[in-house]
Amino acid sequence: MASDHQASKQQAAGSKIVIFEQENFQGRCHELNATCHNLKEAGLEKVGSILVYSGPWVGYEQPNCKGEQFVFEKGEYPRWDAWTNSRRSDCVWAFRPVKVDSQDHKIVLYENPSFTGKKIEIIDDDVPSFYAHGYQEKVSSVRVQSGTWVGYQYPGYRGYQYLFEKGDYKDSADFGAQQPQIQSVRRIRDMQWHQRGAFHPAS
Numbered sequence: 013m014a015s016d017h018q019a020s021k022q023q024a025a026g027s028k029i030v031i032f033e034q035e036n037f038q039g040r041c042h043e044l045n046a047t048c049h050n051l052k053e054a055g056l057e058k059v060g061s062i063l064v065y066s067g068p069w070v071g072y073e074q075p076n077c078k079g080e081q082f083v084f085e086k087g088e089y090p091r092w093d094a095w096t097n098s099r100r101s102d103c104v105w106a107f108r109p110v111k112v113d114s115q116d117h118k119i120v121l122y123e124n125p126s127f128t129g130k131k132i133e134i135i136d137d138d139v140p141s142f143y144a145h146g147y148q149e150k151v152s153s154v155r156v157q158s159g160t161w162v163g164y165q166y167p168g169y170r171g172y173q174y175l176f177e178k179g180d181y182k183d184s185a186d187f188g189a190q191q192p193q194i195q196s197v198r199r200i201r202d203m204q205w206h207q208r209g210a211f212h213p214a215s
Contacts, residue, residue: 026066027044027045027046027066027067027069027109028043028044028045028064028065028066029043029044029062029063029064029065029067029069029084029107030042030043030044030062030063030065031043031044031051031056031059031061031062031104031107032059032060032061032062032063033056033057033058033059033060034060034061035060035061035090035091036060036061036090036091037061037063037088037090038060038061039060040055040056042054042055042056044069044107046108046109047077047106047107047108047109048106048107048108049075049076049077049106050075050076050105050106051104051105051106051107052075052105058103059071059092059103059104059105060091060092061088061089061090061091061094062084062088062089062095062104063088063089064084064085064086064087064088064089065086066086067084067085067086067109067110068083068084068085068086068109068110068112068160068200069083069084069107069108069109069110070082070083070084070107070108070110070175071083071084071095071104071106071107072104072105072106072107073101073103073104073105074103074105074106075105075106076106077106077108078106079101080096080098080100080101080172080173080188081172081173081174081175081188082095082096082104082173083095083110083162083173083175083200085200085201096173097170097171098165098170098171098172098173100172110160110175110177110200111160111177112159112160112200112201113160113178114158114159114160114178115159116136116158116159117134117135117136117137117158117159117160117161117199118133118134118135118136118156118157118158118159119133119134119154119155119156119157119159119161119176119197120132120133120134120154120155120157121134121142121147121151121153121154121163121194121197122151122152122153122154122155123149123150123151123152124152124153125152125153125182125183125184126153126182126183127153127155127180127182128153129149129152130147130149132145132147134197136199137199138197138198138199139196139197139198140167140168140169140196140198141167141168141195141196142167142194142195142196143167143195144167150191150192150193151163151184151192151193151194152183152184152192153180153181153182153183153184153186154176154180154181154187154194155180155181156176156177156178156179156180156181157178158178159178159199159200160175160176160177160178160199160200161175161176161197161198161199161200162174162175162176162197162198162200163176163187163194163196163197164194164195164196164197164198165189165193165194165195166195166196167195167196168196169196169198170196171195172189174187174188174189174194175187176197
């Protein structure tokens with residue numbers, strides 16, 4: 013038991029994010045090392061910019077880790093359009109650290125729920141366009157065999173983001189999607205194995 017506790021303490025100690033109320037890292041700020049279900053309870057009125065010292069993290073549009081998802085890797089996010097281009101919401105009210113427990117990455121995305129229909133299998137690669145790989149179907153279920161991934165609604169890592177940790181997602185509701193549309197995926201790299209460890213979207 014002690015080793016488990018030690019490991020979880022190390023995980024928490026290894027994750028650090030600072031949230032600022034105003035853009036460009038101004039105004040009141042709040043530091044997180046563990047899951048926060050509601051930033052309002054931490055005394056923040058809004059989220060204007062974010063500094064991720066170590067991650068990765070996932071932020072949520074609504075308290076209690078609900079609503080649209082935003083993935084944050086090590087780096088600077090001076091304003092809301094640095095972490096999303098879905099244009100639907102600029103609110104982030106909950107955060108949790110993302111566990112990255114493998115340097116290998118394998119994900120299989122299926123056309124139909126319950127892992128049926130056509131599929132696209134991706135191993136240790138980032139895929140900016142499923143169309144370019146000849147896969148034009150919807151994505152209704154996902155099986156993550158190793159690694160941690162982010163799926164995007166549109167090609168080029170655009171639109172809604174969906175975090176995929178190791179495990180099975182039987183239908184699109186399981187990964188938080190209102191419709192079964194994913195057209196690009198990329199791996200989340202952990203600092204432990206990838207020194208750069210940060211993702212910089214093309215502006």
